[in-house]
Amino acid sequence: MPFHGEERIWVGVVAAMAVIFLAALAYAAWVVGLQVPGGDVQLVEPQKALQELKPGVREIAPGRYEVIIVARMWQWFPSNITLVNPVEVKFRLTALDVIHGFHIVGTNVNVMVFPGYVAEITWRVPQDAKGKYLVVCNEYCGLGHQNMYGVINIIRY
Template sequence: MAEKNELMQEYIWIGIIIAMLTTFLVILGYVSEAKGFDTPSSAVTCDVRQVRKGEILTPGVKEVAPGIYEVNLKARMWAWIPNSIEVVNPKKIIFKVTSEDVVHGFQIVGTPVNFMVFPGYIAEIQWEVPEDFEGTYLFVCNEYCGLGHDTMWGQLIIKRE
């Protein structure tokens, strides 16, 4: 009798586990779909030597349509180029980022913008900027990239007019 009871408890628990994990996955899929969430999965490769010579990905900020900004960034030990980005009334920022040397990580503190930057690959990610984002945001390198890693940072300035 006791054994049967224990077997029942095992089945109940297995049921709970399956239900729980399935629920998490469904929520994950829903949020991912509903928010149009994508990971930086762009499959664009580039030649590091050309990047070093400046032949690929000219760094800079461009407003390609009203409120739509394209930001080209280069990572180098130990600086972001450019290290100051200014945007006015942004709706969406498209980041295209690559590295001249080693692996870096681009993270704007206080925002969901956070992705890896590789030499030989161009990472691309889009950020729909919520309307209440205004002011100066620190961006850092969050992947160890050599001894000067902590000095690799910059600022994003969002202006609202």
């Protein structure tokens, strides 16, 4: 019993849709630059991460920030961050203990934070981003997980 004619058409439509979607995703990643975290990572001993990474906020050039954050049960360090007229923010993150998840609510910044690895993600800040954004831990990290949060305050003038 062969495939029915309508089924062939249907499979063709599905395959065409898949190809279009895949092309769109590749375009967004490699042309527009909305790339996922990559293979080029720094390794770090969890116990030495605080000394080696020196968490904090640095403005490298006007509007260009590097933010280094260290996670531990159940805190982001630093957890209150103020950015003035940000254009691009490079986040570098690692954990001292278990896996955490760094998500700035309302943005594309969503990355896993591992002990032993330094995750990197660059946020091109939309021009209308302004005010207070919640940072949640979105990976279960123990009994106080729900209280692991921070705030990013974006000031514009």
